[in-house]
Amino acid sequence: MKWTKEQTDAIYEKGSNILVAAAAGSGKTAVLVERIINKIINEKIDIDSLLVVTFTNAAAAEMKERVLNAIYKIIDNNEADEATILHLERQITLINKAQICTIDSFCLDVIRNNFFEIDISPNFRIADTAEIELLKQDVLEELFEEKYEEENEEFQELIKTYTSYRDDTPLKDLILKIYTYIESNPYPLDWLQNQIEKFNIKDIKQDFSKTEWGKILLSQIGEELEDEIKKLQAERQRLSVDSELEAYERIFSSDLQQLETLSGNLDNWNKAYTLANNIEFLKWPSSRKITNPEKDRAKDIRDKIKKDFTSKRDKIFTSKSEEANQDLIDMYHILVKLQNLIIDFDKQYEFRKKEKNIVDFSDIEHLALKVLVGGQKEPVPMYPRGQKEPVPMSPVAKKYRDKFVEIAIDEYQDSNLLQEYILTTISRGNNIFMVGDVKQSIYKFRQAMPELFLSKYKQYSGDKKNRSQCTQW
Secondary structure (H helix, E strand, O other): OOOOHHHHHHHHOOOOEEEEEOOOOOOHHHHHHHHHHHHHHOOOOOHHHEEEEEOOHHHHHHHHHHHHHHHHHHHHOOOOOHHHHHHHHHHHHHHHHOEEEEHHHHHHHHHHHHHHHOOOOOOOEEOOHHHHHHHHHHHHHHHHHHHHHHOOHHHHHHHHHHOOOOOOHHHHHHHHHHHHHHOOOOOHHHHHHHHHHOOOOOOOOOOHHHOHHHHHHHHHHHHHHHHHHHHHHHHHHHHOOOHHHHHHHHHHHHHHHHHHHHHOOOOOHHHHHHHHHHOOOOOOOOOOOOOOOHHHHHHHHHHHHHHHHHHHHHHHOOOOHHHHHHHHHHHHHHHHHHHHHHHHHHHHHHHHHHHHOEEOHHHHHHHHHHHHHOOOOOOOOOOOOOOOOOOOOOHHHHHHHHHOOEEEEOOHHHOOHHHHHHHHHOOOOOOEEEEEOHHHOOOHHHOOOHHHHHHHHHHHHOOOOOOEEEEEO
């Protein structure tokens, strides 16, 4: 196969982290396989010194088969010297225990081989989805029954906030939804607490635009305004070429002036709130004398812009700064109570699993991380904000770090933060090879974080020290 320059670079480059960004069908996986073959044949690296993480078992099996076929082809055609042939024959034996597998399979191997490092029985079993769902429901029922009997005040307030008079199912569903979501984080309960603390406003008088939530909302409206202003400018320019359409051009100029003024004052919540809610779109002129069809096209474009802006404004600018801060404070007190209930659920759920000697699929990755970091905890998250210091490393992690010459990750766009943490823990800082296409990220419902891919793409593209590289085609 003839490789492009970019593909060749991706196959042979070493000594740095590499991110390959390429579209579907462009040969990303073929490049990954070729890179593995090159390391085996030319760099004389044993295949069990590589960790290759695929997204499915089928993909792992296919990758092993492709590597084996390449090895057999060289041996059968006598395309190498005797020493290389002996090395390749050794790889045929080693490939059965090579770590070309899913992240779950790797994590399970870590746990099985190091169960004595953590508080878990060596003969644990992985419960199926149906069993886990039933267990969660049982734990919730028991927990709610306890709270009702205790007449717990916090619990009673949550019932009033989230449920109807006769049905507490919405609160149960909310607990399970949050619990499932946070499991993709290295330390779920710590992450949850960090997020809830963002609602803990200390000064009700502070400008809401300076809070994290204010920044997010203003960023959203800012992006919307930028897009709408460009459309208005383009349409005004088109109308300006015909003097017959001057009245319509003035309408667009009025809209532009108002939206540009708002866009320039998004650094102060109350000012932005006032400007946004005082925006008035002038009535569209009606004249049968003007027959130019451009007026109708322009009206359709303006109506769409007006509708989109009004919808976004009515959702974001609902209250002034102090009132918005008070809403966050009120929400914080409720969220703390919800957090306490989730913690109680977690304790009982973990106890019941231990009692049954079972783990769920999320436990596999969390237990592996516990083995690798020796029970220590780092501030969450490590990514995508970047990593200044090495991850805390247990002797087990050091063993894996010394063993794996390279860690290759296929379909990197579908990784989550917990998986990122695990693989970073056993990397050497300059030996991770990732391939993917952020446009193909389809597992958001499983807490995949395409933001990790985008963050690395930006970081590696600007890496001046050549420790990390980004290749695309």
